[in-house]
Amino acid sequence: MLTLIASTQSNAQEDATWSGQIACIIYSHCSTCHNDGGIAPFSLMSYEDAQASRFAIQHVVTNRIMPPWPPDPSYNRLAHERLLSDEEVSLIDEWVKADAPAGDLANAPQAPIFETNLEISQPDMELNLPIFTVPQDAGEDVYRCFVIPTDEDEDRFITGMEIIPGNRNIVHHVLVYQDTTGVPEALDAADPGVGYTCFGGIGSDGARLVSGWVPGGTAYFTPPRMGVFLPAGANLIVQIHYPEGSEGQVDSTKINLQLSDDMGLRRMENLPLLNHITSIDRWLIIPANTQQTFYQEFTVPFNLSITGIAPHAHLLCTSMTAFAVRPNGDTIPLIHIPKWDFEWQGFYNFRNPIRLPFGTRLHGIATYDNTAENPNNPNDPPQLVTLGEATTDEMMLFFTPVTFYFAGDENIVIDDSEHPDHHDDCQLQGTTSSDDQKRSESLKIYPNPFAHSITVESESTSESFILVISDLFGHEVARLEGFQGLRKIQTSDLFPGLYILNVLDRHGNYIRSSRKLVKL
Ligand code: HEC
Structure with a gap:
């Protein structure tokens, strides 16, 4: 009995190597912020990076300080949780205790590339904020508001918003409001330089918050069939917080919007x-x-x-x-x-x-x-x-x-994944989680309920899937084969009701449990 326990332990220790598991964990859960130009103070983009910081990594991971995720998951589970599994935490702990072995570096997953990582890469509207230099003599936190005309002749809905901080070293938070009062324009005109100073609020009672960005933030999408109303001619007011110490630095933040003309969308506030x-x-x-x-x-x-x-x-x-x-x-x-x-x-x-x-x-x-x-x-x-x-x-x-x-x-499902998607579908070798589950987790299918189309998004560039949608009698009503990346399935012809979606690998094996889809 004793030997058995001892041998299991030594196996587990042998198992944890950079190439086998740790690269996948770090690239999936840390590198999004810990990369050159990312918001974290140092990079975790290679074995050398992680090896050099191994004790700090062990400390922040086992104490669940990193990845940063302040809400308590035992109180309420939220969408898009930035959490490591218990297994991932103990693999990192074991790896550091075993002196951070590299394993076979030739087989390690490739480090992620971040330039192409926009979630809304083909925006309906692209807003570039003016170039702003934080005053040399600021000496304290700067809250600056920028008035960005949308110049739309018609009412629209905002269904997605991605805020792309220009200078991640100094952009601490961004709040985006929609405003038709004209008050912010007057405040802007009265304040020298681009934008105007604005603490806390933006100085207009009629302004409505759309959404915001904080360190680690991702794009915001409204749930299916819902949107934030954007009246014709509205301005977007963007408040940016530059912390003390940003003096003399330059920022030009960008906002990509996904818009809808469908006036049947439900209004969210x-x-x-x-x-x-x-x-x-x-x-x-x-x-x-x-x-x-x-x-x-x-x-x-x-x-x-x-x-x-x-x-x-x-x-x-x-x-x-x-x-x-x-x-x-x-x-x-x-x-x-x-x-x-x-x-x-x-x-x-x-x-x-x-x-x-x-x-x-x-x-x-x-x-x-x-x-x-x-x-x-x-x-x-x-x-x-x-x-x-x-x-x-x-x-x-x-x-x-x-x-x-x-x-x-x-x-309505906003996000029901048990674990965040892994970088390039990478898997932890020799662990219990099944490959299939990992692969299907990297597939996003939205919206659900759907109306005219369903979007299927695969983050993997190496895997290809077959997607089959059937009605409740098992009749296939749509099929998508051999796709990678992002694809739209037109569904205008389908009758309203319940459908079943199955995902197969390229050999035709089922690789995830069936999922219900509702056509409106
Ligand atoms: C959402 C962005 C984000 C993610 C994801 C993230 N970090 Fe960090 N990390 C930061 C920032 C920002 C800091 C600087 C300290 C702070 O602001 O909390 C930091 C600091 C650290 C530090 C230094 C801690 C200290 O006390 O000085 C370590 C070590 C670290 N991170 C490791 C990790 C590891 C390991 C992961 C993945 C398991 C990870 N981080 C994921 C943003 C992130």
Whole structure:
């Protein structure tokens, strides 16, 4: 018995090599940020890079500090989670303990290439922000707003938005608003240079938040049949936060939009349903040398669906939580951020839209530590901090993309993958996860429900698949063979109803469990 255990262990140690497993883990889960020009301070793009930082990697991975993902997955599972599996964490741990063996480098996966990594590579609208140089004498955080005319003659819907920071070393966050009031133009005209200074908000009450970007952020897509309304002639107002230390640096951020002319889309609004007005017992006032917890509650006035959540606070905050209680007493966890981090604020999507029937009570909880013990406290010694837009003030908001509820909303799939897609479909050699599962995970099929077309996207350039769509009687209604990359299947001819999708490898073997598709 003892020998058996010993031999299993030594096998496991032998197994963990850069070429066998670790390259795949690092390239899939780390290199997106840890590359030349990426937002992380050093590259993880080769065996040498990883070997040199192995102890730091072991530390951040086993303590789950990296990849950065502040929400607690045991509270609520979200879409597009940036998490390592337990197996991946222990492989990295074993690898470092075994002195980081390279294995057969000739067989290691190729390092990813990032120039071509845009998610919206053929945008319907491409917006280039003016070139902005952070003033040499700024001496503090700079919040700059840029007014970008869309020059559209007709109303449209935004269904996808990708923000491409120009200078990733200094772009800390980007918020994009839609505005038709003309106020931001006046603010811009009154402020010398390109754009205008804007702390927290953008200075226009009529502006509507579309979405945003934070370090590690990916493109934002609205769920199927939904969009953010973009009225004819609207301006996009883009707020960018350049942190202290960006003085003299230059940025020109880009925004790629995917638009729809379909006026039948459902309108979404990104609203702070939980905000300062909904505080229940007292205003956001945090005396020096105290820790305080604040509560917000909001009763939903219509039948609504929410598709995601973006909690927002500043430096003193230590944790944020939101949940909903339906009129029948069901409690729905929405998000829990146990260690609030001002630098890693996210726009999180739920795996499926969440139904909030009329009378549902939304609850928000946030804790703030205004003592000298809080290393993020901007004041030394601590000072009274109240509600305000400067980074040194505090806030408590939960933004939620929201729309009126339609029957079946909770069945719309925003993302249901168990694990993020791996770079180039790479697999961990000698581990239990099946190759097939890995391959099918790298296939994206959307939207579902669908109307006129389905898009199938394969990240792999080496694998090819066969896709078969059948009706409920097993009759094949569409087939796509030998494709790679991105393809659209026209589905206008199909009757509304339920269909089954199967994915086969190029030899005709089924490689993923059937999936239901709904034609509207
Ligand atoms: C979403 C972007 C992102 C991803 C993904 C990511 N990192 Fe990082 N990493 C950063 C940034 C940014 C920093 C700089 C410190 C910070 O801002 O938290 C960092 C810092 C680090 C550090 C230094 C930690 C320290 O305390 O100085 C290590 C080590 C590290 N990352 C390893 C990894 C590993 C290993 C992975 C994959 C398992 C990974 N990172 C994934 C963005 C990322």
